[in-house]
Amino acid sequence: MNTTKIGWIGLGNMGIPMAEQLIKAGYPITVYNRSKVKESALKNMGAEIASNPAKLLEETDVVIVMVSDDHAISEIFSGEEGLLQSKTSNKIIINMSTVSPKISKEMAEKCRDIECFYLDAPVSGSVKQAETGQLVIMVGGEEQVFEKAKPILEKLGKLALIVGSHGAGNMAKLAINSLLALYAQGLAETVVFANQNGIKTEDLLQLINNAALGNIFTKIKGDAIIGDNYKAAFALKHIxxxxxxxxDEGISSPLAETAFTTFKNAEANYGEEDIIAVIKAIK
Structure with missing residues (x-):
């Protein structure tokens, strides 16, 4: 039984399986989520429920946040009953959300003001990797704080690596997700081009996955295309x-500009579907 008390905020597609990994590892978990229905799944596994983020921080040693965007982070940290309103100190707050480096730097400073510690620790991987503890975690913050948090992060991922100071984890994630967008658009365009010239999707994917270009992404998303299954593992709107x-951080390369335009144009019709649903827009 691990004695570190962990608080968890954010029970979306990724948050639930990640929190479950920590419960299975023996950590005592207390959760807070804006949608109360989602708390029941964790409660059934033995988790406690906190009434608001401030109470959650007071009742635990480490709080992990996994939400969708900068706006949600601002609300969770700076809201009326937010983390920063907590009457406590010497706690670690780990923000695993994919948000801007700017807001991580801002929240790190505000955490310092209440004598708590902040890490940005976004993840690479989707629901399947969350369910099996095989995420890749990139961390920004202070080395000594990272070392204290590392045993927890290692229950969630196969690699937890500190890459710089506050905001660096977020910057690394944005770089990786830019490549993710290029992969997804490239795969979609390749399949469409092959289909237009008489090549079956199944045959093309078998060739790709047995060649040097084959990887986990092409296998998973190729299967999704073949099965016409666009249920969101990573929603297109998030990319x-x-x-x-x-x-906003300055990427302006030709491929990145093109990818942004492609996915932005696809968002209205396919935003709630998986990232690889971009193939339907390309067709």
């Missing part, structure tokens, strides 16, 4: 957000 954040 639009991430590419927008990368643009």
């Amino acid at each position: 639009v957000k991430d590419l927008g954040l990368a643009k």
